[in-house]
Amino acid sequence: MTQLDYVLVGGGLQNALIAEALCQLRPTATLAVIEQGPALGGNHTWCFHAADVPAKAMPFVEPFVIERWRRQSVRFPELERTLDEPYAALDSASVQRVLGERAARGALTLYLGERAAFVGVKHVELASGARLEAKVVIDARGPELAERKHVLGYQKFLGLELEVEPGSGPSSPVLMDACVEQNDGFRFVYLLPFGRARLLVEDTYFSDTPALDVAALRTGIERYVASRGIVSRNVLREETGVLPLPRRAPLAEVGERGRFRGGYAGGWFHPTTGYSFPLAVRYALTVAESEPLELGARLERLAQRELSNQRFAAWLNRLLFCGVAPANRYSVLERFYRLPVETIRRFYAHQTTALDRTRILCGRPPRGFSLTRLIGERA
Numbered sequence: 001m002t003q004l005d006y007v008l009v010g011g012g013l014q015n016a017l018i019a020e021a022l023c024q025l026r027p028t029a030t031l032a033v034i035e036q037g038p039a040l041g042g043n044h045t046w047c048f049h050a051a052d053v054p055a056k057a058m059p060f061v062e063p064f065v066i067e068r069w070r071r072q073s074v075r076f077p078e079l080e081r082t083l084d085e086p087y088a089a090l091d092s093a094s095v096q097r098v099l100g101e102r103a104a105r106g107a108l109t110l111y112l113g114e115r116a117a118f119v120g121v122k123h124v125e126l127a128s129g130a131r132l133e134a135k136v137v138i139d140a141r142g143p144e145l146a147e148r149k150h151v152l153g154y155q156k157f158l159g160l161e162l163e164v165e166p167g168s169g170p171s172s173p174v175l176m177d178a179c180v181e182q183n184d185g186f187r188f189v190y191l192l193p194f195g196r197a198r199l200l201v202e203d204t205y206f207s208d209t210p211a212l213d214v215a216a217l218r219t220g221i222e223r224y225v226a227s228r229g230i231v232s233r234n235v236l237r238e239e240t241g242v243l244p245l246p247r248r249a250p251l252a253e254v255g256e257r258g259r260f261r262g263g264y265a266g267g268w269f270h271p272t273t274g275y276s277f278p279l280a281v282r283y284a285l286t287v288a289e290s291e292p293l294e295l296g297a298r299l300e301r302l303a304q305r306e307l308s309n310q311r312f313a314a315w316l317n318r319l320l321f322c323g324v325a326p327a328n329r330y331s332v333l334e335r336f337y338r339l340p341v342e343t344i345r346r347f348y349a350h351q352t353t354a355l356d357r358t359r360i361l362c363g364r365p366p367r368g369f370s371l372t373r374l375i376g377e378r379a
């Protein structure tokens with residue numbers, strides 16, 4: 001039996017941020033990360049907006065960052081806009097590299113290829129039979145463990161990382177190119193350039209169903225890329241995601257918060273975008289700044305602070321999925337992207353103010369909006 005200060009179950013985004021935050025803010029703490037896969041981080045590229053990360057969290061986010069951009073843009077049938085908003089990316093390899101180096105220096109212990117068979121309040125049993133005990137056990141086993149009672153729709157995508165002819169792709173991220181056929185709900189293509197010769201292209205849907213026809217989406221991406229004059233030479237990597245989007249605030253649905261369920265599994269994500277980065281950062285900061293004995297109360301306060309934003313974002317899901325016919329959903333986002341940049345920034349950062357909410361909801365209703373559909377059909 002091993003006795004530690006912290007055991008982090010699941011070696012994904014949430015626990016990577018917690019592990020690095022603990023190494024920096026509590027360097028004498030003993031900690032272990034348990035990951036069932038052969039390496040940390042799975043197969044992901046994660047992005048965040050500069051405003052998603054408060055200044056005091058930046059030191060533990062920074063080591064993972066692999067690329068930064070100074071601006072981002074969106075394209076809709078009746079709107080093209082470039083926002084001078086910094087954006088950054090990290091990936092599974094950077095998570096493995098940073099925490100692998102920490103482990104090599106003895107700052108933490110990695111249990112890779114080890115499945116947690118039982119996760120208790122103060123101990124974890126591994127499938128291999130080992131037992132770890134800790135003052136704090138944080139369970140962040142990812143979206144598969146998330147509450148699914150109130151799922152309204154899905155954000156799903158296939159991403160292909162391409163080697164492209166240098167300079168044939170965009171030079172900064174295109175967060176949404178919605179000038180594409182609108183099938184299977186709101187559809188857009190997301191473009192993330194890494195230097196001049198590498199481009200991640202994600203065909204993304206806000207859909208009513210979780211089904212992902214990977215072969216068809218691959219062909220769709222090839223067609224899209226060619227139509228934009230991007231010359232693809234090789235597919236370097238592929239990633240998929242199917243993120244359930246709830247009709248209710250996920251943090252209000254999670255019972256037993258005393259068990260420290262973090263990340264997506266614990267409801268710490270943005271209900272409308274499915275993104276968890278801003279909340280994962282706040283959660284990690286709270287863990288690292290709290291004494292183990294006060295952690296429960298501090299996380300409960302954080303959850304209470306996030307609830308009103310989550311309720312608003314979950315309500316927007318109802319507007320998007322129930323109030324507007326699938327083919328017209330793009331117009332909700334087109335309208336959103338006409339708003340002042342600070343409202344857009346705070347929306348992504350899960351920090352909307354009352355004024356932001358008024359701006360988002362007031363004005364001309366989106367194309368194809370039906371009040372009857374909103375209150376009747378799926379409410």
Ligand SMILES: Cc1cc2nc3c(=O)[nH]c(=O)nc-3n(C[C@H](O)[C@H](O)[C@H](O)COP(=O)(O)OP(=O)(O)OC[C@H]3O[C@@H](n4cnc5c(N)ncnc54)[C@H](O)[C@@H]3O)c2cc1C
Pocket residue numbers: 009010011012013014015034035036037040041042043044045046047048114115116117140141142143239240241242243262263264265274275276277278
């Ligand atoms: C492909 C993809 C891209 C995304 N991109 C972004 C983005 O750009 N920005 C953003 O904010 N959000 C993004 N998201 C949404 C969200 O941030 C991610 O899902 C994020 O990875 C959630 O972090 P997590 O730590 O909760 O779960 P995960 O990162 O999924 O980590 C959970 C880990 O637990 C491990 N695990 C599960 N069960 C066990 C077990 N029994 N024992 C041991 N280990 C176990 C899994 O193998 C996994 O590695 C993306 C999601 C996907 C799927």
